Amino acid sequence: MRLAAALCLLLLCAGELGLRLFEDRFSTNAAQIAAQLDALERSSDDTVVIGNSLSAHAFEHSEGLTLVTPDSSGLYEWYAITKHHDAAFDRFETVIITYAWNQLSDQHTILLDTIGGYLGTAGDVMDLGERKGLSFDARVDYLLGSVSKLWLYKTRIRRKLESVLLHRYESVTQSMNAAANERTQADQDARKRSYRTMADVLARLDHARITIVAMPLQTEYPVDPDLLTALQPLANVQFLDLRNYFRDRYADPEQFYIDHIHVNTEGAALLSTEILTRAGVQ
Amino acid sequence: MLFNTFLFFAFLAVVVAVYHQLRSVRLQNSWLLLCSYVFYGAWDWRFLGLILLSTVIDYFISHGIHRAEAPTQRKRLVTLSIVTNLTLLGVFKYYGFFVTELNDLLSLIGLAPNIPLLNIVLPVGISFYTFQTLSYTIDIYRRQNEPCENFFDFALYVSFFPQLVAGPIERSTNLLPQIVGQRTSGAGDFREGLYYIASGLFKKVVIADNMAVLVNHVFATPVSELSAVEIIVGTYAFAFQIYGDFAGYSLIAKGVARWLGFDLMWNFNHPYFSLTPSEFWNRWHISLSSWLRDYLYIPLGGNRGGTVMTYRNLMATMVIGGLWHGAGWPFVLWGLYQGLLLVVFRVGEGVDALARQCRRFVDAGPVFRWLAVFGFFQFVCYGWMLFRAESFDQIVQMTSVLFSSRYEVTDFAIFALQQILLLTLPLLLFEAWIERRQDRLALLKVSAPKLAAFYGYVVINLLLWVPPAKQVFIYFQF
Numbered sequence: 087m088r089l090a091a092a093l094c095l096l097l098l099c100a101g102e103l104g105l106r107l108f109e110d111r112f113s114t115n116a117a118q119i120a121a122q123l124d125a126l127e128r129s130s131d132d133t134v135v136i137g138n139s140l141s142a143h144a145f146e147h148s149e150g151l152t153l154v155t156p157d158s159s160g161l162y163e164w165y166a167i168t169k170h171h172d173a174a175f176d177r178f179e180t181v182i183i184t185y186a187w188n189q190l191s192d193q194h195t196i197l198l199d200t201i202g203g204y205l206g207t208a209g210d211v212m213d214l215g216e217r218k219g220l221s222f223d224a225r226v227d228y229l230l231g232s233v234s235k236l237w238l239y240k241t242r243i244r245r246k247l248e249s250v251l252l253h254r255y256e257s258v259t260q261s262m263n264a265a266a267n268e269r270t271q272a273d274q275d276a277r278k279r280s281y282r283t284m285a286d287v288l289a290r291l292d293h294a295r296i297t298i299v300a301m302p303l304q305t306e307y308p309v310d311p312d313l314l315t316a317l318q319p320l321a322n323v324q325f326l327d328l329r330n331y332f333r334d335r336y337a338d339p340e341q342f343y344i345d346h347i348h349v350n351t352e353g354a355a356l357l358s359t360e361i362l363t364r365a366g367v368q
Numbered sequence: 369m370l371f372n373t374f375l376f377f378a379f380l381a382v383v384v385a386v387y388h389q390l391r392s393v394r395l396q397n398s399w400l401l402l403c404s405y406v407f408y409g410a411w412d413w414r415f416l417g418l419i420l421l422s423t424v425i426d427y428f429i430s431h432g433i434h435r436a437e438a439p440t441q442r443k444r445l446v447t448l449s450i451v452t453n454l455t456l457l458g459v460f461k462y463y464g465f466f467v468t469e470l471n472d473l474l475s476l477i478g479l480a481p482n483i484p485l486l487n488i489v490l491p492v493g494i495s496f497y498t499f500q501t502l503s504y505t506i507d508i509y510r511r512q513n514e515p516c517e518n519f520f521d522f523a524l525y526v527s528f529f530p531q532l533v534a535g536p537i538e539r540s541t542n543l544l545p546q547i548v549g550q551r552t553s554g555a556g557d558f559r560e561g562l563y564y565i566a567s568g569l570f571k572k573v574v575i576a577d578n579m580a581v582l583v584n585h586v587f588a589t590p591v592s593e594l595s596a597v598e599i600i601v602g603t604y605a606f607a608f609q610i611y612g613d614f615a616g617y618s619l620i621a622k623g624v625a626r627w628l629g630f631d632l633m634w635n636f637n638h639p640y641f642s643l644t645p646s647e648f649w650n651r652w653h654i655s656l657s658s659w660l661r662d663y664l665y666i667p668l669g670g671n672r673g674g675t676v677m678t679y680r681n682l683m684a685t686m687v688i689g690g691l692w693h694g695a696g697w698p699f700v701l702w703g704l705y706q707g708l709l710l711v712v713f714r715v716g717e718g719v720d721a722l723a724r725q726c727r728r729f730v731d732a733g734p735v736f737r738w739l740a741v742f743g744f745f746q747f748v749c750y751g752w753m754l755f756r757a758e759s760f761d762q763i764v765q766m767t768s769v770l771f772s773s774r775y776e777v778t779d780f781a782i783f784a785l786q787q788i789l790l791l792t793l794p795l796l797l798f799e800a801w802i803e804r805r806q807d808r809l810a811l812l813k814v815s816a817p818k819l820a821a822f823y824g825y826v827v828i829n830l831l832l833w834v835p836p837a838k839q840v841f842i843y844f845q846f
Contacts (some may be wrong), residue, residue, distance in 0.1 A: 087559050093820035129787075226374040236831060245831045251790060258783040262585050262607055269588055 098236065105235035110133055119156045119204045123167070126154055133367050134175065136164050137184035140301045143348045144184070148358045151367075152178070160189040162196040162214060165283050166205040168290045177314050181291050184299045186347070187267075187307050189330070190281035192217065198228040204240035218281055257345075264305060264346050281316040288320060296363040298324045302331040302357065304339070304346045326364055330359060369410045372572050379407070393550055397524050401626065404529040408492075411533075415491040418456065423526045425452050425564050430508045430515040430522075448507040450502060457498045460488055465695030486721045493533030495692055497526055499659055505538040506663055513540050519549050527679035530624040534617045536635040536655035543630070553628035561773050563812055564623030572616030573773040575791055576828045581835055582784045587756055590767035597777040601705045601784045603753045607745070608792050610752065611640065614653065634808070638799045643737075643744055644717075644728065645709040679714070683707035693755070698763065699758050700756040710746060791833070794825070 110117050126134070129152040135141050145351055148195040164183070170174055175181070178308040188194055196218060201210060211228045214220060220228070249255040290294060298317065300309050309327060317323050332339035332353065342353030349357055362368040369376045383403045409416050423766050429449040436442045456701040474481035484491045504525070507513040525544050526577045531537075586594065586602025594602075618635035625632045635655050642648035649657040665685040671678040683704070690703020730740045757763045802810055811822060 089816035090819040094823045222375040253782040254779045
């Protein structure tokens with residue numbers, strides 16, 4: 087039994103060591119986040135875009151912008167980034183925050199392993215716990231994510247394995263997620279939301295002109311009236327509702343997407359021009 | 369406090385650490401009783417009153433039955449226990465269902481009924497501990513057991529936390545002597561417990577929770593958008609979800625109990641290797657099926673009253689078994705279906721020529737035997753479709769699709785089938801190996817590298833194959 091336990095431990099240690107050695111090669115996400123945070127610290131641009139893969143695709147070919155757009159991130163990841171890179175943000179005159187669904191509300195899901203592993207410190211768990219009322223399990227998840235690469239990368243390793251092993255993994259899971267989102271949409275619409283964490287993020291950026299953009303997707307989603315109420319008193323914040331940007335202008339809006347949510351090069355060119363113009367950057 | 373959470377394992381660490389510091393059984397039992405009430409109260413402290421009430425009633429009634437000499441008085445007391453327990457169960461679990469159905473029925477015949485709904489939350493595990501206490505008083509009534517002298521020991525028997533919320537439904541003849549008597553624990557207990565817990569977590573987290581994602585998708589999609597292949601694959605996924613979920617829970621419960629020096633009964637014995645419905649029920653949720661046999665089927669007359677009475681008793685037992693799972697027509701229908709399967713197979717076994725043919729087929733070689741197992745698995749799965757369906761309408765629609773020509777093999781069907789095979793095939797191969805060895809602890813007797821390979825596989829899967837959302841155990845709602 088002891089020998090078996092030692093062999094198992096050895097296996098885990100080898101996995102942990104392997105991930106630490108080849109981290110950059112293994113995960114595009116880790117490299118992407120490190121590169122983006124590095125660029126943020128060194129940036130001499132006037133404009134920063136905060137968001138996730140929605141905006142990464144939209145601004146992929148735009149120049150003169152600093153992108154802080156980690157994949158799958160949302161409010162709490164952006165909160166951690168603005169908290170830990172406070173001084174870097176002071177240099178920007180214009181901040182563009184892009185979002186979809188309920189990504190700006192306190193009720194948005196936290197990807198604890200991402201924050202624990204890349205964006206914050208172990209101490210953040212108390213801070214986030216106060217905001218979200220994190221469960222014991224969520225806190226353990228966060229702490230494990232901040233100390234173990236195996237824990238941090240487990241979802242990504244799984245996705246990688248599934249994409250190799252399972253037939254049309256990405257398209258099938260995306261359509262399953264879309265169906266699930268549609269089913270829970272009514273529930274989500276009825277839910278009361280709050281925006282305290284977003285207010286904290288905006289307070290850190292109060293020196294800049296801020297544009298918040300509701301991004302277009304192939305499926306519809308509502309804009310919470312409480313979000314608009316929360317933004318109304320802020321003189322330096324404008325809200326752009328671009329949810330129907332392609333639907334309102336083109337007969338075949340699907341031509342501008344590569345999947346249900348991400349725009350292609352042609353869509354990106356149109357969308358980024360629209361956003362940058364209305365944000366007063368171009 | 370779910371078994372598949374860090375919180376539970378933190379709780380367990382404290383329970384086990386303190387427990388093994390206590391030297392007397394009295395102190396250990398007091399500690400376990402306190403922990404069991406904390407565990408149960410963590411779901412909702414208001415449920416504690418209910419379990420305490422059930423404990424007090426059955427403790428005093430059991431002593432009353434034991435003391436009473438007159439058969440009528442003994443009968444009156446056991447009836448009181450049965451009525452009280454079933455009333456509690458009825459009010460909390462079935463009141464809403466029956467009132468809704470009654471209101472609908474009265475409306476149909478032109479009346480305007482206004483029987484109020486109580487909107488009561490179903491206490492976790494009520495069906496399990498109610499059946500456990502019922503078996504205790506009935507055993508004492510039948511003079512098969514003596515009542516427990518110490519109230520706190522009896523309270524621990526009712527509330528023992530590893531098996532409190534989802535079984536196994538332990539008989540007093542097995543668990544009570546372990547509570548009252550001296551318990552010994554050795555190094556082997558830890559190994560055995562760890563094996564149960566690791567296997568249980570694997571079944572719950574890796575198998576059941578991943579299957580749940582596929583199952584939820586299929587059963588939430590309008591049937592008009594599903595092909596028959598998708599329905600079949602979704603139902604296979606549910607077969608493994610419910611097995612992984614419940615067998616996983618039972619194994620974790622057994623492992624936790626083992627670490628505390630207790631030996632809980634086996635609740636599952638590779639049920640999907642069955643060839644007949646009676647074999648299936650000897651392998652699936654054994655503590656419930658044996659309970660139903662001993663306290664319902666046999667008292668109803670069992671197979672003693674001739675063919676027709678046997679069939680009636682089988683049907684009645686299975687319908688009540690179905691209703692035990694939940695207050696809803698799909699459960700009733702599932703029970704009816706299980707009863708019907710038992711009856712049809714019994715009729716088939718009675719036809720000599722047919723029985724001989726079947727036996728010859730199964731005995732022709734392992735391939736034929738596995739084909740027969742796979743064939744019977746289809747019958748089991750149709751039952752699971754009835755069990756999982758959201759409504760009676762969905763059952764009708766899905767059944768009609770199965771008998772239609774809509775057998776398109778979609779991307780989702782291939783994806784789901786691959787995922788089912790990827791996750792369950794290693795488990796089934798492992799279970800087939802255990803089945804062949806006829807020794808459930810065979811793995812603990814293999815060499816260290818093989819044992820390390822097993823634990824390595826389990827740990828890697830528990831690390832990598834955890835779905836984003838933790839799923840509640842299905843049987844908690846029963």
